[in-house]
Amino acid sequence: MERLPSFSGLTAFYAAARHGTLTAAAEELNVSQPAISRRIATLEADLGSNLFDRTHKPARITHAGKELLQALHSGFGQIEDAVSQIRKAAETRVVTVTAPSGFVGFWLIPHLGELEQAFPEVTIRIISQEYGEAVRPGDLTIRFGLPGGGGEAEARLLSNEVYAAASPLYLARLGMTAQGYDFSRMTFLTMETARSQWHDWPSWFKSAGQVMPRGARVLDFNSYAMLVNAGLAGQGVFLAWGGILDSFTETGALLRLQAPTTTSARGYFAGLRDGAAARQDVRQILDWIVEKAQFND
Numbered sequence: 001m002e003r004l005p006s007f008s009g010l011t012a013f014y015a016a017a018r019h020g021t022l023t024a025a026a027e028e029l030n031v032s033q034p035a036i037s038r039r040i041a042t043l044e045a046d047l048g049s050n051l052f053d054r055t056h057k058p059a060r061i062t063h064a065g066k067e068l069l070q071a072l073h074s075g076f077g078q079i080e081d082a083v084s085q086i087r088k089a090a091e092t093r094v095v096t097v098t099a100p101s102g103f104v105g106f107w108l109i110p111h112l113g114e115l116e117q118a119f120p121e122v123t124i125r126i127i128s129q130e131y132g133e134a135v136r137p138g139d140l141t142i143r144f145g146l147p148g149g150g151g152e153a154e155a156r157l158l159s160n161e162v163y164a165a166a167s168p169l170y171l172a173r174l175g176m177t178a179q180g181y182d183f184s185r186m187t188f189l190t191m192e193t194a195r196s197q198w199h200d201w202p203s204w205f206k207s208a209g210q211v212m213p214r215g216a217r218v219l220d221f222n223s224y225a226m227l228v229n230a231g232l233a234g235q236g237v238f239l240a241w242g243g244i245l246d247s248f249t250e251t252g253a254l255l256r257l258q259a260p261t262t263t264s265a266r267g268y269f270a271g272l273r274d275g276a277a278a279r280q281d282v283r284q285i286l287d288w289i290v291e292k293a294q295f296n297d
Contacts, residue, residue: 006204009043012036013051014072017061071090096125098138102224103268104128107158108118109235111292112218118288122281139282142270142289154271157293159242162199162207162264165259168232171255178255184213187236189227193218197263204239205264217227241267268293 015025016036018182026033030062051065061069064211099108106125108115115124147156156207167188171177173184188201198209205212219236226244231238234254240254272282 005043005046006039009039009046010072013043013065013068014076016040017065021058026289033053033132051157052144052279074146080165093121093281094123094125095119095140095285096120096127096138097140097142097285098127098129099142100144100224100268101128102228103144103157103227104144104245106228106247107293108289114287114292115288119281119285122285124285138268138273139279139287139291140272142268144266145267146266147269154269155290157268157270157290158244160263161242161264162239162262163242164204164237164259165231165240165249165254166236166237166257167244168252168255170231170236173234179258181257187217187219188212189223189230189236189238190220191217191222191227199239199266201239203264204262207264208260210260244268 010222011029012025012035015028016022019025020029022033022036026036029036039095040051047064047068051068052059053062056121093286097108100146106129108126112124140156147154165213166178168178171181174181176185192199192200202212217236227238230236230242231246237257240256246255270293272286272287
């Protein structure tokens, strides 16, 4: 790599070339005019070429000086842009929330307007992930699983109740209702790839004191968001957690089947990243989510 001249000499020349006078350059760099002259002279000696033609009053920039000025203008311009972006980012308060796609799509996004209204000075960044994936970095993390899997400071969100849900159009197509239905004729929407994290149909039937129909038709998904959308589209019956799909059950887009009540140790848990100390705004947003996601029986 070619040895570069001193930075002080380059900045002195850049200021003098832009302003056209040593006095203005000295004012910009907050040094004396003789200091600017010495720095430029040292730079010229290092380069072995005059950057200013001093036979004219005022001095004129030479061809070599113009080439260097063009290069410095490009280089310093990029530095100025980078510094500006870094300073703006430092002034912007960003809080990153990492959560499963189902929680993001069906609980967080419907509450996003309220969250932004409560914290107007904070930019909320949301990172969605699928069940079973490694937890991605975030200021606060919401995960699905068993309690104690993410640190001592976690808080449980929503309910531990698990129920069967289906679209009224799907039930009507089968000649059924939420009160009168036949599981043996239904298609079960599942998440077999996330079975170790999720509460599956065999577990639900066992908790309900029933047996899952033999030879039942199954549609499998690796994303709860896709599974719910399939349910909304009338593709089958699926399991839902209390509180996560309230916006659909309240409008009648989904019906909760009148089946035995079951609960699960699994659920949604929220906590700070790695259980570490966090900024005040991160803690405040965590407290807001926990309060909003407290399930009312």
